[in-house]
Amino acid sequence: MNTQTQMNYIDSAKRVIEIETQAIANLSERLNDDFITACDILFACQGKVVVCGMGKSGHIGNKIAATLASTGTPAFFMHPGEANHGDLGMLGKGDVLLAISNSGETNELVNLLPVVKRLGIPVVAMTNSASSSLGQHADVILDISVEKEACSLGLAPTTSTTATLVMGDALAVALLDQKGFTSDDFALSHPGGSLGRKLLLKVRDIMLTGSDIPLIELNASVADALLEISKKGLGMTGVLDTDGTLTGVFTDGDLRRILDARIDVHSATVESVMTKGGKTTTAEQLAVEALNLMETHKISALMVTDNEHKPVGAFNMHMLLKAGVL
Incomplete structure (x- = not known):
């Protein structure tokens, strides 16, 4: 041509x-x-x-x-x-x-x-x-x-x-x-579309619950935390206080930091190396809002807690992607 x-x-x-x-x-x-x-x-x-x-x-x-x-x-x-x-x-x-x-x-x-x-x-x-x-x-x-x-x-x-x-x-x-x-009205008329999923889907619709939630006790070893992370597959685990509330999280990023510091994963407790507090969301929050929270703080997984700050669920970016939110 x-x-x-x-x-x-x-x-x-x-x-x-x-x-x-x-x-x-x-x-x-x-x-x-x-x-x-x-x-x-x-x-x-x-x-x-x-x-x-x-x-x-x-x-x-x-x-x-x-x-x-x-x-x-x-x-x-x-x-x-x-x-x-x-x-x-x-x-x-x-x-x-x-x-x-x-x-x-x-x-x-x-x-x-x-x-x-x-x-x-x-x-x-x-x-x-x-x-x-x-x-x-x-x-x-x-x-x-x-x-x-x-x-x-x-x-x-x-x-x-x-x-x-x-x-x-x-x-x-x-x-x-x-x-x-409103956008909610629009979503109700487009429940099968990607926009509808973003506007209607809540965290409770996609999160893992019950025994699938990665959780570890405060006094557990880092090695135990790694086993829990590997077993549940979210790239992190929640850390429970003695009363069952969420006191922190231990993530892949925390693991990299302790390896760089040459800390013994068998002797160190998860309490000494975890991220205290950590970002959480609620089951009723829109999944797209949770996604915004994760992107803002550059995290790939979130714990879901109730009004007493006890864990009721967990999810990661891959689950959001699978649900069509990303």
């Missing part, structure tokens, strides 16, 4: 990005009372927001519906072609129709409007023509018009679909902010 061909690729890409960037900037300048009205209608919706569009508008509509649904506004996509053959039954009292058509004259969509209006369902239209059939049937119109498509032929929907997608995102986020939708 010659240099001129490579430059042509870059020039084409830059032209597309510049055209679409300008179109989005123009879209921002056209936000007005119609956008507020559309948000009010969607916010007041007692049922579902039913997004409808044909062709490329349908693909964008599908994504808008998914974004609305994941950010606190119940929504789904209805294909206008299927709706004309029975799927219109998806619409019911309390719903809102978010209809997308660049021209406003898409036959499959326009054919639905008389029935939709007869059902008393509000219509929020996203179109470039207020005078179109869709525009005339709509309760409010969101102007998604663009000066030109980024396609060099001026034919393939490019800039127009980008503008539509951005307008859909603007609606979804405006509603999210108004509803006070």
